[in-house]
Structure formats: C-alpha cells, structure tokens
Amino acid sequence: MHARHFDVTVYNLRYGMPLAAFFLLFFITPLLLLVFVSLHNDTAVSVFGLGQYAKVFGEGLALRILGDTLWLGVQVTLLCLLLGYALAWAYVRSSPTGQKVLMMIIVMPLLTSVVVRTFAWVVILGRQGIINELLLGWAWIEKPLRLLYSREGLIWALANVQLPLMTLPLITTLQRLESNLEDASAALGANAWRTFRRVTLPLSLPGVIAGSLLTFSATITAFITQSLVGGGQMLFMPMYIYQQASALQNWPYAAAISLVFLVAVIACVTLFSYLGRLSKGYTTT
Amino acid sequence: MDISRRRIMQSALALGALQLFPQLSMAQARNLVFATFTGSWEEAHKAVLVPAALEHMKDANIILDPMISVDQISKVMAAREHPPIDVMLHDPGPALTAIEQGLVEPYPVADSNFYQQLMPEAQDPMGPSIFYQIVGLTYNPETIDSPPTSWMDLWKPEYKGRVGITNMNSTLGTGFMVELAKLHGGSDSNIDPAFELLKTLKPNLAAVAANPGQLASLFQQGQVDISPGNFNAIQILKARGVPVEWIAPKEGAIAFKTSIHIVKNSPNRDLAFALIEASMSPQVQAQLMEAPYLVVPTNTQVKMAGEVASSLAKDQAEMKSRFLLQDWKVINQHRAAWIERFNKEIQV
Amino acid sequence: MSIGRRNDLSDIALKGSLYLIAWAAVVLLLAPTLIVLIVSFTDSYSLRFPPQGFSNRWYVALFKAFTLHFAAWNSFLVALITTLLCVVMGTAASLAIARSSSKAARCLDALFMSPLILPGLAFGLSALIFFSEVGIPVSMTTLVIGHTVVCVPYVIRTTSSALLQLPPALLESAASLGASRAHALRRITLPLIAPGIAAGAFIAFMSSFDNTAVSLFLRDARTDMLPIRMWQDLESKLDVTIAALSSVLVMVTLVMMVLMEKLTGISRRIRG
Numbered sequence: 001m002h003a004r005h006f007d008v009t010v011y012n013l014r015y016g017m018p019l020a021a022f023f024l025l026f027f028i029t030p031l032l033l034l035v036f037v038s039l040h041n042d043t044a045v046s047v048f049g050l051g052q053y054a055k056v057f058g059e060g061l062a063l064r065i066l067g068d069t070l071w072l073g074v075q076v077t078l079l080c081l082l083l084g085y086a087l088a089w090a091y092v093r094s095s096p097t098g099q100k101v102l103m104m105i106i107v108m109p110l111l112t113s114v115v116v117r118t119f120a121w122v123v124i125l126g127r128q129g130i131i132n133e134l135l136l137g138w139a140w141i142e143k144p145l146r147l148l149y150s151r152e153g154l155i156w157a158l159a160n161v162q163l164p165l166m167t168l169p170l171i172t173t174l175q176r177l178e179s180n181l182e183d184a185s186a187a188l189g190a191n192a193w194r195t196f197r198r199v200t201l202p203l204s205l206p207g208v209i210a211g212s213l214l215t216f217s218a219t220i221t222a223f224i225t226q227s228l229v230g231g232g233q234m235l236f237m238p239m240y241i242y243q244q245a246s247a248l249q250n251w252p253y254a255a256a257i258s259l260v261f262l263v264a265v266i267a268c269v270t271l272f273s274y275l276g277r278l279s280k281g282y283t284t285t
Numbered sequence: 286m287d288i289s290r291r292r293i294m295q296s297a298l299a300l301g302a303l304q305l306f307p308q309l310s311m312a313q314a315r316n317l318v319f320a321t322f323t324g325s326w327e328e329a330h331k332a333v334l335v336p337a338a339l340e341h342m343k344d345a346n347i348i349l350d351p352m353i354s355v356d357q358i359s360k361v362m363a364a365r366e367h368p369p370i371d372v373m374l375h376d377p378g379p380a381l382t383a384i385e386q387g388l389v390e391p392y393p394v395a396d397s398n399f400y401q402q403l404m405p406e407a408q409d410p411m412g413p414s415i416f417y418q419i420v421g422l423t424y425n426p427e428t429i430d431s432p433p434t435s436w437m438d439l440w441k442p443e444y445k446g447r448v449g450i451t452n453m454n455s456t457l458g459t460g461f462m463v464e465l466a467k468l469h470g471g472s473d474s475n476i477d478p479a480f481e482l483l484k485t486l487k488p489n490l491a492a493v494a495a496n497p498g499q500l501a502s503l504f505q506q507g508q509v510d511i512s513p514g515n516f517n518a519i520q521i522l523k524a525r526g527v528p529v530e531w532i533a534p535k536e537g538a539i540a541f542k543t544s545i546h547i548v549k550n551s552p553n554r555d556l557a558f559a560l561i562e563a564s565m566s567p568q569v570q571a572q573l574m575e576a577p578y579l580v581v582p583t584n585t586q587v588k589m590a591g592e593v594a595s596s597l598a599k600d601q602a603e604m605k606s607r608f609l610l611q612d613w614k615v616i617n618q619h620r621a622a623w624i625e626r627f628n629k630e631i632q633v
Numbered sequence: 634m635s636i637g638r639r640n641d642l643s644d645i646a647l648k649g650s651l652y653l654i655a656w657a658a659v660v661l662l663l664a665p666t667l668i669v670l671i672v673s674f675t676d677s678y679s680l681r682f683p684p685q686g687f688s689n690r691w692y693v694a695l696f697k698a699f700t701l702h703f704a705a706w707n708s709f710l711v712a713l714i715t716t717l718l719c720v721v722m723g724t725a726a727s728l729a730i731a732r733s734s735s736k737a738a739r740c741l742d743a744l745f746m747s748p749l750i751l752p753g754l755a756f757g758l759s760a761l762i763f764f765s766e767v768g769i770p771v772s773m774t775t776l777v778i779g780h781t782v783v784c785v786p787y788v789i790r791t792t793s794s795a796l797l798q799l800p801p802a803l804l805e806s807a808a809s810l811g812a813s814r815a816h817a818l819r820r821i822t823l824p825l826i827a828p829g830i831a832a833g834a835f836i837a838f839m840s841s842f843d844n845t846a847v848s849l850f851l852r853d854a855r856t857d858m859l860p861i862r863m864w865q866d867l868e869s870k871l872d873v874t875i876a877a878l879s880s881v882l883v884m885v886t887l888v889m890m891v892l893m894e895k896l897t898g899i900s901r902r903i904r905g
Contacts, residue, residue: 011818016729016741019722019785023744027782030759037762061629083658090655103900104890105662111836111886112666113843115863116879120665122867123672123876127507128681130668146446148508149492160661167658192644221752224845224864232452232493233633238754242849243628245758247454248621249359255762258755269750318854323869349700350854351869360853367770369853498869505679505871525678 038255045252052256062240062257066264069237072155073220073268077166079159080215081208084166088207091167092174106171110164118225121157122148125229149231157229162218166211173207174200205279213272217265237261315345317556319372320360322543323351323498325518326374329578337572338563345556353455353496354379355624361388361548371551372560375412376456377613378620380544384411389546393558399565399584407583412546415564416573417581419597419608420460421538423514425504427528433511436465436534440486448489449500449509453627457497459620460539461513462627463611468536473615476623483630493631504529516597520577531596540608542583666883673876680871691877698874704862711773711858712841715780719837722781723788724830728822731796746790748783753846756783761850771853779847784840788833791902795829796822828897835893839886 041051056062091102109117124130125147132144147153177200185195223238230236241261245254321330327349335347350369352360354376361368365388375383383389391410394400400413407414422433428447433439439448451458462483466476491509494500501518503509505527516538519529545564547557563569570582574593581593589599598607668682673691675684695701726745730738748756760779761771769775799822807817823830848858863879866872893899 010732011728011814013729013733013735013737013741016726016738019726019745020741022722023782026760026763026778027744027748027756030756030763033763033766034755034759083654083661086651086654087658089651102659104894105659107900108666108887108890109662111839111843111890112883113860113863113879114845115843115860115867116669116882117665119863119867119875119879120669123668123680123682124665126680128679130682133682144507146491148506160665163658163662191641192647196647217750217752221754221846223754223849224860227495228864228867232495233490233631235628235632238752238846241754241758245761245850247356247359248624249363251762254758258752258758261752262755265750265752316855320854327870348703348854348857351865363765364770369771369855496869502869502871507679527678 034255035259037252038259040252043250043252052252053260055253056256056260062260065235065240066237066257066261069220069261070264070268072158072226072236073216075155076158076162076219077212077215079155080162080166081212083159084163084170084211084215085204085208087163087167088170088174091171092177106164106167109161114161114222114224115228117161118157118228121153121160121225121229125153125157148229149233151234154226154230154234158219158222158225161222161225162215165214165218169210169214170204170207173204173210177203206276209272209276209279213269213276216268216272220265315553315556317342317345317347317372317553317560318350318370319347319374319560320350320352320357320370321374322353323496324501325498325515325521325578326580327351327498328521329517329573329580333572333578334560334564334569337566337569338560341559341563342556345553347556347560351498355454358382358386358388362386366550368548368550371548371553372557373546373548375544375546376418376541377544377611378456378459378617380412380546381613381617383546388549390549390551390554392547392561396558397562397565399562399567402567402584402586403565404583404585407542409544412544413561413565414542414544414583415561415570416543416583418456418541418543419516419533419538419581420457420513420541421516421531421533422511423504423519423529423531424511425507425528426530428510432530432532434532434535436461436468436513436536438534439511439513440482440489442489444489444511446489446491447510448486449492449494449503449512450486450490451494451497451500451513452631453620453624455496456541457500457513457515458627459616459623460541460611462623463616464536464539464609473612474619476619480626480630483627487631487633517579517581520579520592524577533597537607537609540610669876669879670883673873673880675873675876678871678873680873680876691873694874695877695881698878700857701859701862701874701878704857704859707773707857708842708859711776711780712838714773714777715784715841716834716838718777718781719785719788720830720834723785723833723837724792726785727789727792727796728818731793742789746786749786753783753844754849757847757850760847764851771851771856773856776848776851776856776858779851780841780844783844783847784837787836787840788830791829791833791836792826794902795826799825829902832893832897832899832902835889835897835899839889 037045038052039048039050041047041049087106091099094102126132127144127146127148129147131147135141136144181199181203182195185199190198220236221238223236223242226234226236227239237257241254241258244250244257319330321327331349335349338347339345354374357370357373357375358379361370361373361383373383373389389411392400392413394410400408403413422436422438424433426432438444450461453459453462462476462479463473465482466472466479469478469482471478492503494503497515497518500509500512500514501522504512504522505525514531516531519531522529545561547554547561551557565584567584567586570580570584570587573580574582574587574589575591579592581597582589672680672682672684674687674689675681676686676688676690677684726741730742757779760775764771764775803821803825804817807821812820843860844858845860845864848861852858852861863875867875890899
C-alpha cells in the first residue's frame with residue numbers, strides 16, 4: 001500500500017477552532033483578568049501593586065485556611081481509599097448481575113446533585129438524625145452527639161459524596177489485573193495477606209493514584225458540603241473565596257486567594273501525576 | 286397536512302405546559318425582586334405582604350430573594366447599572382451605607398397614602414421604616430430548666446455545646462456584640478471587651494449561624510438550645526411544634542428599626558412603589574402584628590395588640606423608652622474590620 | 634483453570650474484612666438516598682429520622698413551591714442550551730484532536746480538558762469579574778457561557794474515546810471507494826460515534842444542571858439556578874420541601890440513567 005498524502009482518519013485542526021476561540025475569549029481571558037485584578041492594592045481596583053499577595057503570605061490566615069483545606073482533602077482521600085478499594089475489590093469478584101447492580105449504585109451519585117447528597121447527611125448527622133437516634137435507642141450514649149458541624153462528620157460526609165470518584169478508577173485497574181498473578185503467588189506459598197500486599201496492591205497503584213487525584217481535587221473544592229455539614233466555625237478555601245468576593249466585595253483579595261488556591265491545586269495534581277507515572281513504571285518492570 | 290397538524294400539537298402542548306406550570310409564564314411577566322430577610326421575615330412577607338402587594342399590580346410577579354442586609358449592599362454595589370434587586374430591606378447600619386453610597390432612590394412621599402401615618406422616627410424620605418426588630422434571648426424551655434435572665438447566662442457552664450450565635454454579618458450578631466461590649470466597659474466604637482468574652486464563650490458554642498434564618502433552623506433541628514434571637518422568630522417555630530420561648534434580658538432588649546428602599550436604576554420603580562405602599566398600609570401591618578408573625582408595626586393607625594402588646598410594649602411610646610438603641614453611624618465605621626476579626630477568631 | 638487456594642485463616646480474614654468494608658461502602662452509598670426518600674414523607678416540620686408520622690404534604694408543598702419551579706426551569710433551560718453548544722463545539726474539537734499526534738493538537742487537548750482540573754470556583758469568580766468589567770450584566774447568556782466552558786470536557790472525553798475505538802479501516806476503505814471526507818464524516822464517523830456523543834451530552838447536561846461552582850457567581854434572583862436555590866434555602870431555613878424535591882430529582886436521575894445505560898452503555902463511558 002503506497003503512502004497517502006493525508007490520513008483520512010485525522011481531521012483538520014481547524015475543526016477545533018470554534019472551541020479554541022471560545023476558550024480563548026471565555027476561559028483564558030477571564031483567568032488573565034483574575035491575575036490582573038489580584039495585582040491591585042485596593043478594592044476599587046485602581047492602585048497597582050502586590051499588596052494582596054503580601055496580605056496572603058504575611059497575614060497567614062489565608063495560608064492557614066489553605067493548609068486546613070488541603071489536610072481535609074488528605075483525610076477524606078485516605079478514608080475514601082479504604083472504602084473504595086474494598087468496594088472495587090468486591091466488584092471484581094462479583095457475578096455479572098452483581099456487577100451491573102453495583103455499577104448503578106456507584107455511578108448514580110455522580111449524576112445526582114451534590115446539594116441533594118449533602119442534604120442527606122444533614123439528616124443523618126443531626127441531633128435528631130439517624131445515628132443519634134440509633135445510639136440513643138441502644139443506650140450507647142445518654143445525650144446526642146455533636147456530629148453535624150464537626151470535623152469527623154464532615155470527613156464522613158465528604159468521603160461518601162466522593163466515593164464514586166475513587167471507586168471507578170480502582171475498578172478499571174483491578175479488572176485489568178490478571179488473576180493468574182494472584183494464583184501464582186498462592187501456588188508459590190504466599191498466604192492471602194502477603195499476596196495482597198506484594199502483588200495486588202502494588203499492581204493496582206496506578207488506579208489508586210488516579211482515584212486519589214480525583215477524590216482529592218473534588219474534596220477541596222466541595223464548598224456546598226463543607227458549608228452545610230461543616231458549619232460557620234470551619235472555614236475552608238472555597239467559602240473563604242466566596243465570602244471575600246461576594247459578601248465583602250473585595251475582588252482583588254478574592255482574586256489573589258483563588259489564584260493561590262489554583263496554584264496549590266495544580267501543584268497537587270502535578271505531584272499526583274508524577275506519582276502516577278512512577279507507579280506505572282513500577283508495575284511494568 | 287402533516288406539518289400543520291404537528292405544529293398545532295406542539296403549540297397545544299406548550300400551552301398545556303404553561304397552564305400546568307403557571308410560573309413558566311413568569312418569563313414574560315415583569316419580575317419585581319424583593320430582597321427580604323431570611324427566616325421568619327421571608328415567611329411573613331411571602332404569606333402576607335406579597336399577596337397584598339400583588340393585588341395592586343397587573344401582570345407582575347414578586348420574587349423573594351432572601352438575604353441579609355450587608356449581602357444586599359454588596360450585590361447592588363457590584364452591579365449598580367443593572368441592579369439584581371429592586372427593593373431592599375435594611376437594618377439601620379446598612380441603611381446608612383446604602384444612602385451614603387447612592388444606592389437608593391428617594392421615596393415619592395407626595396404620592397403615598399400611608400407615609401404620613403408612620404411614627405415620626407419611621408419617616409425617612411430615602412426609605413421609610415416598616416417594622417422594628419427586638420432582640421433578646423431565645424431558648425428551648427424543654428431542655429433549659431430555668432429560663433435565662435441575663436445576656437451573660439449564655440456563658441453558664443451547663444450550656445456547654447448548646448449555645449448558638451450568628452456571625453457579625455447580620456445585625457443580630459453585631460447588635461449582640463456591641464451590647465455585650467457596652468455592658469463591660471466598651472462602647473459603640475470599641476467592642477474589644479466583647480471579643481475577649483467571645484473567647485470564653487467558644488466552649489459553649491454549638492454552632493455559628495450564617496444568618497438569623499439558619500439560627501432558627503438550628504432550633505428546629507435541636508442543634509442549639511439557647512441563643513440571642515429576634516422576637517418575631519419564635520411564633521413561627523412554635524407553630525411548627527418547636528419548643529421555644531423568648532425573654533428580654535434584664536439588661537434590656539435591643540431594638541432596631543428596619544427600612545425599605547427602592548433601588549436606584551431599578552426598571553420596576555412603579556412596582557416597587559406598590560410593594561412599599563402595601564408594606565406601610567395599616568391592613569398589612571396589623572396582619573403582620575398578629576400571630577404567628579409578631580412583627581412590630583410602625584404605622585400609628587395600628588393599635589398594638591396581642592402578643593406584641595403583652596410581651597413588648599403597649600404602644601409605640603412605651604417601646605421607645607423600654608428598649609436599647611445603638612448608634613449605627615459610629616458602628617458602621619468599624620463594622621467591616623469587626624466582621625473580619627470575628628470570622629478569624631470564631632474558628633475552631 | 635484456577636489452582637486450589639489455601640482457605641486458611643489469613644485468607645478468610647483478608648477476604649472477610651474486605652467484604653465487610655465493601656458492604657459498609659455500599660450502605661454508605663445507598664443509605665443517604667434512601668433516608669432522604671423516607672424523610673420526605675414525614676408529616677412534621679423536623680428532619681427527625683425515622684419520621685414519627687407519614688404524609689405526602691411536602692410533595693403537595695413542592696407542587697406549590699413556585700420559586701423552586703422557577704429555578705428548576707432556569708437550570709433546565711441553561712443545561713439544554715449548554716449541552717447543545719457543548720455537543721456542537723465539542724464534537725468538532727474532538728474530531729480535530731482525537732487521533733492527531735501533532736503538538737498543537739496535544740496543547741488544545743490539554744487546554745480543553747483543563748476546566749476539569751481547575752477549581753470551578755476560581756473560574757466562576759474570574760467569569761464574574763470578566764463580565765462585570767466588560768459591562769455585560771448577569772443573564773442566562775452569561776450562565777450558558779460559563780457552564781459551557783466547564784461541561785464541554787465531558788463531551789470531548791467520551792467523543793474522543795469513541796473516535797479512538799473507531800477502526801481506521803472503515804474510513805480507509807470508504808476513501809478508497811471514492812467517498813469524500815465530508816461524506817465519510819456524515820455517513821460513517823458520526824453515526825458510529827453517536828453513542829459516545831450522546832453519553833457525553835448526557836453527562837454534560839447533568840453536570841450543567843447540578844453545577845454549583847459557576848452558578849454561584851453568575852446567578853442572581855432573576856436567573857436563579859436550582860442547586861444554588863436549594864443550598865440557600867437549606868442554609869437559611871429547614872425546609873422539608875427540599876427533601877421532597879431531592880426525592881423527585883433522584884427518581885428522575887435514576888430513570889434517565891437506566892435509559893442511557895440501555896441506549897449508550899453509559900456506565901462504561903463514564904469510567905473513561
């Protein structure tokens with residue numbers, strides 16, 4: 001077959017031009033404008049300067065909130081990892097019908113509004129909610145526990161909301177694992193824990209990284225859950241940005257902290273991607 | 286022909302849909318956006334004021350967009366040319382800001398039927414006052430054994446983890462902090478004593494609400510048992526089976542007058558006028574004074590009666606003498622800084 | 634053939650604990666939805682669970698909750714137009730970049746997918762500032778523009794995935810039989826990737842309908858969006874009507890999901 005002048009399976013790049021123009025105008029320009037606005041010292045956006053960033057790094061409040069938000073992401077991701085891994089593991093070992101049902105259960109929350117899912121947790125964690133009612137009913141506690149507006153309650157609510165994001169990549173990875181490897185490991189004398197630790201877990205690392213990345217990113221930007229379940233005494237970056245922008249109309253400061261937040265997110269994503277590439281190399285040797 | 290039949294079907298379906306969901310035609314009618322307060326005022330206005338105002342409007346809808354005063358100011362300042370709100374409701378502090386910043390239109394007093402009937406204090410051509418808010422202590426009589434008597438009761442150790450407050454974005458929160466400061470050597474311009482006391486209140490706090498409406502819902506959920514609160518919030522909660530009572534602390538309850546304004550550059554000035562007229566009318570004010578709304582009227586034609594008269598004041602004169610008033614001109618100068626400081630110090 | 638496993642204690646312990654945690658995860662995923670469904674039938678004003686009495690009063694209240702209907706209709710309209718824009722521009726972009734390995738194509742790919750990674754709030758704020766500085770007031774149009782930016786990656790992802798699975802032999806044989814590029818596109822490519830586009834369109838629609846980060850900044854009372862309306866109602870009062878609304882939304886989503894699964898095998902495509 002002689003060479004062609006063009007590849008019929010590839011289309012001209014100019015088909016992408018409408019979207020590129022759209023993005024240039026409505027995505028890139030606003031972000032550049034955000035940077036521009038953040039470089040002003042006053043709320044009326046007239047005095048140019050680095051005052052906002054001095055405030056962010058000097059005053060420390062924004063950094064503390066950022067750190068707290070990232071730490072929340074880590075806590076939720078770890079819990080999600082535990083739950084999601086077990087769920088993915090069980091999925092791979094289920095019958096085809098079981099898998100169909102499980103997949104529906106896992107994918108449905110992704111298509112449901114986050115407000116609806118978080119509202120459910122307000123019902124579950126409240127003083128009159130199901131957990132307190134059960135614990136009181138079994139006489140394990142005398143007075144209702146404060147679960148709503150607490151860190152623990154928030155972590156569990158977020159873990160539930162983000163669980164599908166962790167589980168799906170794990171399922172994809174675990175399915176690709178050859179079961180021969182586990183059998184081989186068993187045949188060579190390793191017990192179940194050792195097989196799991198030395199064979200299954202390392203080979204599923206790419207999925208773990210992918211799922212953790214998605215869960216982490218979603219958790220730190222989940223302002224609805226953070227505010228409904230976290231309450232007024234726990235302030236995280238998303239609500240802080242919203243408060244500064246909307247209630248206080250301090251656009252330059254809000255722009256500065258959202259850019260700091262953006263850079264932090266990009267840094268985390270890059271870290272995860274790097275770990276992902278490392279783990280892929282690890283699994284193919 | 287097929288095409289025309291299909292078209293008839295389509296238009297029939299569309300008309301049918303509009304009948305089933307009348308508010309879809311909202312897009313065609315004019316929409317007056319009224320930013321009322323969250324919680325009990327939203328309920329009261331939705332039930333009484335909006336229907337009364339709609340009677341005088343043709344082909345229009347009133348959309349309630351509940352938010353606290355300071356948020357209203359922010360939203361209007363962000364888009365002065367095309368304000369997202371047509372009618373604003375303001376507590377004394379933000380009202381001053383709104384007028385200073387040129388966000389409101391003078392009320393056409395000459396055309397008004399009811400303006401002259403208002404108390405002299407309530408008359409302001411830039412925005413008449415249509416009710417008073419009275420702030421005291423709200424508590425759950427089923428879980429709190431002895432009714433509180435003083436603002437400082439909130440610090441009692443037996444209320445650990447049961448106290449609720451709002452942040453200083455709401456007038457309720459700011460008024461509470463200012464009053465607290467004044468009782469401990471502060472003033473309308475210096476509330477450092479209050480911030481000191483706040484640190485010791487933290488162990489008792491169950492939640493910090495974003496606005497008074499959320500504070501009421503915390504009572505409903507049983508998350509808090511005692512809090513500073515507005516008088517008119519309790520009856521609606523009682524009607525829902527939530528056990529709540531209100532008392533005026535022995536140091537005195539705080540009163541604010543609340544004013545209503547037409548936003549400058551609003552395209553619906555005539556509708557706004559009709560709404561404000563309705564809010565000042567004796568009929569609406571009398572109805573709002575009754576249970577379960579218990580809103581304190583400013584129209585002198587309305588005789589104080591019912592729970593308002595028995596719990597608060599027999600008439601407007603007594604009201605003026607019994608309650609504490611604060612100097613919002615002074616408070617306004619510091620409020621933004623105080624809000625930031627509060628949000629910082631309240632974090633766990 | 635699987636080699637006989639030693640079913641000793643460690644094996645059972647491992648399997649047991651993993652299945653236990655998996656069951657906990659399933660309960661965690663299902664319980665919230667079920668609880669909201671049950672609570673929506675309570676006859677009282679509180680969210681106490683289990684409810685002490687049952688009635689459908691909150692569904693009646695939902696029927697009369699005109700502000701919620703208004704917000705729902707707005708969200709629906711915005712989602713519809715957003716999806717349309719996403720499908721048109723996204724499919725075109727996918728065609729351009731999916732199979733290409735040129736540097737420009739890779740750059741464009743990264744650009745178009747970046748809204749998925751960046752915090753939506755930062756973009757929402759930047760869009761608000763942008764429209765405000767340019768002088769365009771907040772409206773359905775600005776909402777559609779904002780939503781399109783954050784939803785088009787979903788269409789591109791599923792469409793590109795479908796394009797990559799398209800056997801090149803089909804297109805090559807069409808070309809060798811004399812079909813023009815446009816003809817091949819219309820008669821071969823598009824019909825074959827249609828399920829992928831449809832799946833992407835569905836996800837984009839749901840993503841726009843449920844969007845909070847962008848809607849938060851770009852909406853006002855006249856262009857109210859349902860998730861934000863629900864959130865603000867939940868923040869400022871305890872309205873059990875929201876429970877009824879949540880149940881309705883969940884049911885509708887469930888039905889649509891089953892339909893889309895039958896039509897396009899969507900669960901496969903979401904996994905990417």
